[in-house]
Amino acid sequence: MYDEKFKVENHMLKAEVIDELYCLSDVMPGCFIHLGEKQFAYGEEQVYVKEDPPGTFKGLMAGETYWCYVQQDSEQENKDQEAMRQRWVGGVAAGIGDRGAEVETCSCKWGAPCTNSIVCTDWDNRFANALKAGGNPILFTG
Known part of the structure; x- marks a missing residue:
């Protein structure tokens, strides 16, 4: 869990400052970073902090907690998924990521x-x- 404090100036923070520390775009090229005022529950509509222009968060209060949400670029996500399909074509070796026929026994x-x-x-x-x-x-x- 990441819990760093970022300097909020004039009630603003830029996504690039968050990305510089967390290296999100290194792992997910083309991703979009958003902030939320709370942790969203599964299936809940996600309403993010205002961005103007995109990547510049406005209306932030110093000392408050915000949650970082990352949306991977859809094209990059498709490329990543295809790369994983190709990598694992033919399945997984027994015992590596696959518990195979392992069963519970008397302990x-x-x-x-x-x-x-x-x-x-x-x-x-x-x-x-x-x-x-x-x-x-x-x-x-x-």
Whole structure:
């Protein structure tokens, strides 16, 4: 989470000052930076601080908190998505970004009492078995 303070002069701040510190356009070339007076909820209409001209935020108050919102240029976003599709053509190697056929198993033998009776090999004795395997009794009770 970024939490830097920016100098607001004459109730204005330029997007390039934010970009200079956060390097947003380095990661998302052609992006647009906006400020909001609050953190928007999912699906909520996003109303940004006035920009005049675009990239110059007006009406800011020193000492207040504003949220930075970045919109990636639509052409650049399409290029990035296509580059990722090309990079991952053929899928992902098993175990790298893909958990494959991994399934939950009894954890008592590793010192952690099971939380699922279906996978536990000895549900009634799970705490004792976890202790025998070196589990820390402070972390669980029986």
